[in-house]
Amino acid sequence: MSKITGSQAIIKCLQEEGVDTIFGFPGGAVIDLYDELLDSDIKHVLVRHEQGAVHAADGYARATGKVGVALLTSGPGATNGVTAIATAYMDSIPVVVFTGQVPRALIGNDAFQEVDIVGITRPCTKHNYLVSDPNELVATIREAFYLASSGRPGPVLIDLPKDVVASMMSFPERKPIKMKTYQPTVDPHPGQVEKACKACLKAKRPVLYIGGGVILSDANKELTELAEKLSVPVAMTLMGLGGFPGTNPLSLGMLGMHGSYASNMAVAKSDLLIAVGARFDDRVTGRLDAFAPHAEIIHIDIDPTSISKNVDVDIPIVADCKHALRAMNSWFDDSKEFAPKAMKEKHQPWLDQVRQWDEKHPLTYRDEGDIIKPQYVIEVLNKLTGGDAIITTEVGQNQMWAAQFYKFNEPRRLLTSGGLGTMGYGLPAAIGAKLAFPDKTVIDVAGDGSIQMNIQELATARQYNAPVKVAILNNGYLGMVRQWQELFYNKRYSATVMEITPDFVELAKAYGAVGLRATKKDEVEPVIQEALATDKLVIMDFAVSREEGVFPMVPAGKATTEMLLV
Amino acid sequence: MKHTLSVLLQNKPGALSRVTGLFSGRGFNIESLCVAETLDPRVSCMTLVTRGDDSIVEQITKQLHKLIDVIKVTDITEGEFVEREMVLIRVKAEANTRAEVLRVIDIFRGKVVDVSPTTYTVEITGPESKIKAVIDILRPIGIKEIVRTGTIAMARAPKN
Ligand SMILES: Cc1ncc(C[n+]2csc(CCOP(=O)(O)OP(=O)(O)O)c2C)c(N)n1
Ligand SMILES: [Mg+2]
Numbered sequence: 270m271s272k273i274t275g276s277q278a279i280i281k282c283l284q285e286e287g288v289d290t291i292f293g294f295p296g297g298a299v300i301d302l303y304d305e306l307l308d309s310d311i312k313h314v315l316v317r318h319e320q321g322a323v324h325a326a327d328g329y330a331r332a333t334g335k336v337g338v339a340l341l342t343s344g345p346g347a348t349n350g351v352t353a354i355a356t357a358y359m360d361s362i363p364v365v366v367f368t369g370q371v372p373r374a375l376i377g378n379d380a381f382q383e384v385d386i387v388g389i390t391r392p393c394t395k396h397n398y399l400v401s402d403p404n405e406l407v408a409t410i411r412e413a414f415y416l417a418s419s420g421r422p423g424p425v426l427i428d429l430p431k432d433v434v435a436s437m438m439s440f441p442e443r444k445p446i447k448m449k450t451y452q453p454t455v456d457p458h459p460g461q462v463e464k465a466c467k468a469c470l471k472a473k474r475p476v477l478y479i480g481g482g483v484i485l486s487d488a489n490k491e492l493t494e495l496a497e498k499l500s501v502p503v504a505m506t507l508m509g510l511g512g513f514p515g516t517n518p519l520s521l522g523m524l525g526m527h528g529s530y531a532s533n534m535a536v537a538k539s540d541l542l543i544a545v546g547a548r549f550d551d552r553v554t555g556r557l558d559a560f561a562p563h564a565e566i567i568h569i570d571i572d573p574t575s576i577s578k579n580v581d582v583d584i585p586i587v588a589d590c591k592h593a594l595r596a597m598n599s600w601f602d603d604s605k606e607f608a609p610k611a612m613k614e615k616h617q618p619w620l621d622q623v624r625q626w627d628e629k630h631p632l633t634y635r636d637e638g639d640i641i642k643p644q645y646v647i648e649v650l651n652k653l654t655g656g657d658a659i660i661t662t663e664v665g666q667n668q669m670w671a672a673q674f675y676k677f678n679e680p681r682r683l684l685t686s687g688g689l690g691t692m693g694y695g696l697p698a699a700i701g702a703k704l705a706f707p708d709k710t711v712i713d714v715a716g717d718g719s720i721q722m723n724i725q726e727l728a729t730a731r732q733y734n735a736p737v738k739v740a741i742l743n744n745g746y747l748g749m750v751r752q753w754q755e756l757f758y759n760k761r762y763s764a765t766v767m768e769i770t771p772d773f774v775e776l777a778k779a780y781g782a783v784g785l786r787a788t789k790k791d792e793v794e795p796v797i798q799e800a801l802a803t804d805k806l807v808i809m810d811f812a813v814s815r816e817e818g819v820f821p822m823v824p825a826g827k828a829t830t831e832m833l834l835v
Numbered sequence: 836m837k838h839t840l841s842v843l844l845q846n847k848p849g850a851l852s853r854v855t856g857l858f859s860g861r862g863f864n865i866e867s868l869c870v871a872e873t874l875d876p877r878v879s880c881m882t883l884v885t886r887g888d889d890s891i892v893e894q895i896t897k898q899l900h901k902l903i904d905v906i907k908v909t910d911i912t913e914g915e916f917v918e919r920e921m922v923l924i925r926v927k928a929e930a931n932t933r934a935e936v937l938r939v940i941d942i943f944r945g946k947v948v949d950v951s952p953t954t955y956t957v958e959i960t961g962p963e964s965k966i967k968a969v970i971d972i973l974r975p976i977g978i979k980e981i982v983r984t985g986t987i988a989m990a991r992a993p994k995n
Pocket of ligand 2: 716717718742743744745746747748
């Protein structure tokens with residue numbers, strides 16, 4: 270068999286995996302690979318900071334369901350990527366990150382731009398590798414893609430010593446990957462499925478509590494089928510939004526710390542909680558002993574460690590969400606004890622109760638004449654995009670308002686850093702999503718603080734013709750932290766006032782983008798219209814009411830029924 | 836409660852630190868840890884002693900399983916098992932205590948493996964309880980140094 274270089278082997282592996290776009294930033298340790306990239310048909314997107322590369326790969330992955338790929342140099346290139354790797358890890362996003370490394374002979378010598386990135390990322394990757402034998406390079410890359418995208422997905426890092434990439438090697442034929450130490454359980458145990466379905470038949474006040482797992486396993490259709498078949502209301506986590514249509518009458522919207530009144534009440538009063546691809550995060554459960562205290566709990570998750578980690582589960586189902594939901598749907602279809610109509614009638618009093626909660630305290634805000642309310646901006650974005658844009662967010666109040674007021678009817682429309690809460694995620698992720706779907710409107714709902722964390726990626730958006738729209742809800746504060754200070758620290762605004770922010774309209778111009786500003790309510794709609802009408806990169810600067818809060822709010826450590834309301 | 840876990844893992848660089856990193860990162864405690872190659876040099880066996888209530892040990896077991904390098908995890912405390920630990924103790928052995936030291940280690944079936952004008956170094960093997968008993972008895976005589984291996988354990992073979 271003829272031999273090829275490590276660089277050539279890596280490119281061939283990427284082609285095998287169907288990778289069309291990678292995000293990266295070069296340096297000495299990866300210069301060979303960059304040289305080879307020039308001759309390949311893989312599109313390389315040069316970001317302006319390595320954090321941006323991995324976030325963009327992550328946004329690409331969330332939007333498409335495919336594996337996102339990033340390429341970073343050794344040392345500072347690799348460490349710059351760590352926050353974004355941890356972001357992908359916390360939200361179980363399939364990403365493969367290649368990092369350059371010093372030649373094998375120098376490893377451990379504190380060589381120039383050497384860092385133990387495998388050691389550093391061990392706790393924030395699904396798995397990682399240092400390729401120490403050229404003959405293992407190809408197998409390692411194949412395994413990395415397999416690990417990243419199967420089971421509970423996650424980021425995988427491959428550290429590439431420079432001399433390994435430069436060596437000659439054969440390119441073995443591709444075979445199906447079998448790992449004896451890694452065999453995720455995909456199909457549910459039929460006995461557990463039956464138990465779960467029987468519990469559903471008995472329940473009077475059931476609630477579906479769905480998370481990012483539904484989206485990761487593309488189970489939204491199966492989920493919707495189950496919810497409608499059984500007439501069960503659906504509460505979604507931040508990561509689960511879009512897993513069930515937000516405008517469906519059975520939707521309770523988001524639950525948890527900034528969830529809707531109806532969703533938190535419904536969970537608290539439920540007698541059966543059906544958790545699907547969710548992990549009982551503290552932002553969802555609030556005080557644990559008060560979370561769904563009367564409910565029997567069914568938990569479907571592909572990761573056994575998620576089950577009974579925070580909350581004891583009565584009926585665990587370890588499986589891919591899609592497979593488990595399918596099995597439940599067909600159990601009901603085959604069951605003689607079950608009729609959708611009778612079930613709906615049985616649940617009617619519960620559905621009425623849930624609707625009353627929603628009518629009593631709907632998601633809302635106070636209008637104040639001319640002043641731009643941030644929630645209003647999201648409502649207009651929702652209206653003018655028909656609820657069909659890809660929305661990325663930064664972190665803070667902007668993120669919560671986007672989650673509350675944009676109505677996500679489809680999966681993979683909300684790309685947001687849920688688990689790690691990484692400010693600076695939204696813009697690079699939006700670029701990744703836009704490059705995957707050039708014909709879709711992609712909007713980064715941003716805060717004036719967060720946008721400055723990766724603002725440099727505006728240049729990337731320009732260079733690669735990724736005309737995303739950035740909507741800054743400019744409150745002049747690190748608003749979410751300010752809100753906590755207002756509520757729990759006597760309004761002592763320590764380090765949350767953004768005394769200096771750039772003029773975002775001028776900044777847009779400096780990057781060759783369009784800058785638009787609205788300072789009054791009636792300017793919001795025209796600004797958004799203009800932004801959507803142009804095919805250029807746009808920054809919209811909305812001067813919103815400065816001390817607006819996100820409500821409902823469950824104070825940290827409180828029961829989810831103890832909500833502060835508007 | 837004390838649990839002894841037997842973990843088979845791939846004998847690869849970094850595999851051990853994945854396990855120890857898991858314990859420190861998630862706040863699980865490790866009382867002792869022993870690891871060495873099995874008959875198959877590509878596989879290591881680790882005996883890990885930890886403490887925690889059932890739900891914590893269940894989490895530990897699942898988290899260990901989730902590590903890609905881990906092949907098998909058995910909580911051997913769930914069934915019958917044998918456990919052994921070895922200790923080296925350097926104990927003061929002067930004219931007036933030498934006989935006493937020898938008598939004690941004889942009772943515990945230990946042996947003297949090194950001698951100096953003022954000390955004996957003794958080797959004793961047994962379950963943790965026995966090691967503890969020896970230490971308690973030798974302490975008043977004067978222990979100068981002590982090195983323990985940590986526990987290794989094996990489930991008992993089925994009787995039929
Ligand atoms: C990288 C990072 N640093 C700090 C935080 C803590 N934090 C959470 S929200 C927030 C305020 C964000 O301010 P801004 O982007 O203006 O959004 P707003 O809440 O005002 O909408 C901060 C500092 C974080 N989530 N991420
Ligand atoms: Mg702000």
